[in-house]
Amino acid sequence: MSKAQGLHRYLRTISRKLVCYKDTKQTLLEGLEQELSVYSSLSYDELCQEIGNPTQVSAQLMENISEQEIAYMKRRRKMILCTVSICFVIAFALAVFYFVHAQSVMRGDFYVQEHNTVESDTFVSSGTLDDN
Incomplete structure (x- = not known):
């Protein structure tokens, strides 16, 4: 993992822990990224040791929401x-x-139930019969 990927992973971890609107999250992370740009040469583990656990950092950011x-x-x-x-x-x-x-x-x-019907020579109508 390159050093820049360490900062990206650190910011992504913090982003997942933030509970706020998308715009608020983007603003907070952009500000944090600018502040942490001096640490861009550090790996993820070194960032955790230098700055703090991402959970702690996200909790501090949540105080502003x-x-x-x-x-x-x-x-x-x-x-x-x-x-x-x-x-x-x-x-x-x-x-x-x-x-x-x-x-x-x-x-x-x-x-399957089968019904057998026997037909007869009589015609049954469902209507009325006219005697004409």
């Missing part, structure tokens, strides 16, 4: 996670249903 923004983004993340989870559960249930149905069809576990 409003509580309403953090609460909104947490609710949004939770909603997205729930929606994706529900979609996976539905997809799994449909796959299980299809598998069970396909297995029963292949085994022949279904019944």
Whole structure:
């Protein structure tokens, strides 16, 4: 890993831990990248030792974000996670249903009821008959 990749990885790790709007995150990370440009020759591990753990740095950056923004983004993340989870559960249930149905069809576990009708020479109409 090159030294510039270490800084990129460090910033990406911090970015993942930030809970805020996309614009706010971009502004914070651009400012942090400018401040850390003097450390661009360090690797990821050296950056962690020199500056601090990305979790600590992201916690310091989060202090500059409003509580309403953090609460909104947490609710949004939770909603997205729930929606994706529900979609996976539905997809799994449909796959299980299809598998069970396909297995029963292949085994022949279904019944067909046959109805035999005998036709006679009489004609039955569903309407009324005219005596003309």
